[in-house]
Amino acid sequence: MGSASKLEQEGEQMVDLIFTVISLIVIVPLALFLGVIYSYLLRKLSARFQWRVGPMLRMYGDLKPLLGTTRLLQPLYDILKLYGKETIVPDVSRRRLFVYSPYLSLFFAVAAIFFIPFPGMPLLSGVPYSLIIASYLLIASILFTILGPVASGSPWAAIGARREVELFLVSELGFVLSLFAVAIARQSLVIWEISSGGQSLYLALLTVTAGALMFVAMLGKLHIKPFDMPEAEAEIVAGPYTEYSGKLLGTYYLTKVFLLYGLVALFISLFLPPIATDVLWLPLYIVAAVALVFLLTSVQVLNPRYRIRNAINWYLKVAIPLGVLNFIIALAIWLVV
Amino acid sequence: MGIMDKARIYSPWLYHLHCGGCNGCDIETLAALAPRFDVERFGIQLVPSPRHADILLTTGCVPKQFIPMVKRIYEQVPAPKVVVAVGSCACGGSLFYDDAPENYAILGHPDLLIPVDVYVPGCAPKPEAIINGVVQGILKLAEKRSKK
Amino acid sequence: MSTEIKILKQVLSKYSKPMTLTYPSGVAPDRRYSQIPEGLRGIPERDKDKCIGCRACYFVCSGRATSIYDKGEKRTVEIFLFRCTFCAHCQEACPEEAIKMTNKFEIAVPNREDPAARVLTELDLLKCKNCGTPYVTRKLVDRTYERLMEKIDPIVKETVSNDYKKLDGYCPDCRRAYGVDLDTHTKKYVWLEGV
Numbered sequence: 001m002g003s004a005s006k007l008e009q010e011g012e013q014m015v016d017l018i019f020t021v022i023s024l025i026v027i028v029p030l031a032l033f034l035g036v037i038y039s040y041l042l043r044k045l046s047a048r049f050q051w052r053v054g055p056m057l058r059m060y061g062d063l064k065p066l067l068g069t070t071r072l073l074q075p076l077y078d079i080l081k082l083y084g085k086e087t088i089v090p091d092v093s094r095r096r097l098f099v100y101s102p103y104l105s106l107f108f109a110v111a112a113i114f115f116i117p118f119p120g121m122p123l124l125s126g127v128p129y130s131l132i133i134a135s136y137l138l139i140a141s142i143l144f145t146i147l148g149p150v151a152s153g154s155p156w157a158a159i160g161a162r163r164e165v166e167l168f169l170v171s172e173l174g175f176v177l178s179l180f181a182v183a184i185a186r187q188s189l190v191i192w193e194i195s196s197g198g199q200s201l202y203l204a205l206l207t208v209t210a211g212a213l214m215f216v217a218m219l220g221k222l223h224i225k226p227f228d229m230p231e232a233e234a235e236i237v238a239g240p241y242t243e244y245s246g247k248l249l250g251t252y253y254l255t256k257v258f259l260l261y262g263l264v265a266l267f268i269s270l271f272l273p274p275i276a277t278d279v280l281w282l283p284l285y286i287v288a289a290v291a292l293v294f295l296l297t298s299v300q301v302l303n304p305r306y307r308i309r310n311a312i313n314w315y316l317k318v319a320i321p322l323g324v325l326n327f328i329i330a331l332a333i334w335l336v337v
Numbered sequence: 338m339g340i341m342d343k344a345r346i347y348s349p350w351l352y353h354l355h356c357g358g359c360n361g362c363d364i365e366t367l368a369a370l371a372p373r374f375d376v377e378r379f380g381i382q383l384v385p386s387p388r389h390a391d392i393l394l395t396t397g398c399v400p401k402q403f404i405p406m407v408k409r410i411y412e413q414v415p416a417p418k419v420v421v422a423v424g425s426c427a428c429g430g431s432l433f434y435d436d437a438p439e440n441y442a443i444l445g446h447p448d449l450l451i452p453v454d455v456y457v458p459g460c461a462p463k464p465e466a467i468i469n470g471v472v473q474g475i476l477k478l479a480e481k482r483s484k485k
Numbered sequence: 486m487s488t489e490i491k492i493l494k495q496v497l498s499k500y501s502k503p504m505t506l507t508y509p510s511g512v513a514p515d516r517r518y519s520q521i522p523e524g525l526r527g528i529p530e531r532d533k534d535k536c537i538g539c540r541a542c543y544f545v546c547s548g549r550a551t552s553i554y555d556k557g558e559k560r561t562v563e564i565f566l567f568r569c570t571f572c573a574h575c576q577e578a579c580p581e582e583a584i585k586m587t588n589k590f591e592i593a594v595p596n597r598e599d600p601a602a603r604v605l606t607e608l609d610l611l612k613c614k615n616c617g618t619p620y621v622t623r624k625l626v627d628r629t630y631e632r633l634m635e636k637i638d639p640i641v642k643e644t645v646s647n648d649y650k651k652l653d654g655y656c657p658d659c660r661r662a663y664g665v666d667l668d669t670h671t672k673k674y675v676w677l678e679g680v
Binding site: 055249 | 340341343344345346347348350372375377378379380384385386388389391413415416417
Binding site: 379 | 503504508547548571572590591594596597
């Protein structure tokens, strides 16, 4: 009897393991697809905000044979094209760091995605301390978007990387504060536990305040308009990516797509539980993601670019006090409720 | 046609190189990139660094001081690349063209330095004409393959 | 923040209709060009029947785009569009109104030798009766005669007309040789002065 139940247990574990492995394999193309769709939405919506058409959903009839029926996968075409191009490595760069950091950045972004649940796929989000692991991996991914450009030997890239570091320091603070406010209120450091937890009035309040802070931190991480000074076009050429071309640039664009997906998924799983747990919630998940992208876009199109000093001041004056407020609310929820 | 060739047609990125001249063509070029003619419909994007570009859009005639920069920027564009010369100055030197006594300051059209694939004459060409030229450039881009 | 909300409202009010024009633009009902102002100077067009090959356009061309050269029995009048500034000086200067600026502007050509990059007119040259060298177009001679007759003083009209017909069809070199026969030749006046 005992041995049978043990066997059963082992069998269940095996099934779980196989399911996890399969879902880990499935999530990468899925995340790529969703990330591409989100980036497409970001471009299309900002185009429509500016009274333009943007990448076309349905191409003009007579141009279809030449230019394709739809441009829904426009960001993917950009990346594919970059992979088909010549890659130039500057002589003055530190070659090894310059070449490997895009790939490492991509690796960490993909690794971070493994720790963020998707409806119907818990992935590795049930692992102890997965919240900390995920946030570290996201930081590592951004760290390598700074390291590579610094190694390229271009002054523009260096200025861009410096701005990125400064922005990263303040936006990361807001990011971590909002993550841990949620963790304290829910008394868990496991993303899966947080995202499958119930809702209450107090937690909803925290969702609003900490969610706002997380949103602001996302703006900094994704270089959405008021905080896009690291890659300020025309001001410092292309910022960190100035010297990158071909495959390496394509890898950075791929990383951006994965980061966009990862941050949106993390936002939904932390602040809108239990949407990111069951397959049945999938439509709502998509709606929430699109709404979030719409919000990001409207911030992008309605704001001019901050100077780096203004951005830091803004974060220190608005975002960090908001973070402290979050902490107090979270502590109150933990102690009182 | 493979997916790579398709991607090459679908997302041509443009780098705008102003060599010299009166800026008229630059104004028209920017108008071509603005909402009225919105080239992002076809995936065309203006990129800030020549290393990201597929299409090099040159305007104006080349002053002698600018010769090394033109060569260098052309070399910085990675392999399957197309050069579109916009405006009469970039096509044939226009008013700045001197054949008998050589001009002391101006070399002439960029064609003397770099291979140009599409010429768009006009002074200045209308945005529609520029888009027409860029589309011809894209078709040429599809024929070229990246050097390994 | 209130400004941003104001902008958002403004943007969303026109949200449903982007202002982008269709591509390729054209004159069909669902296609249109951006504003084409009246008198837009596009590619110049030359009427082959009207052109007399007089070089008036060549002398006024500001960008040195127009060139005229004789090759064999043909005279070629050419505007090289790569150097043309579309200033319409040639249109103003043309005595026969052969050059008209059209409002076509979509020209993009793949190379320098492309026929679309040039506005060419080939004219037949008249051969000299004496030595056989092609020297000028028939139409130029006729038009010069007509215009001369229109404006000339009636007193000398007949003399000049006779002279003109006498040496019609001779190239400049031959004309110099046979010029003594003319009633209007300067030598005659010199001789009269001597008397």
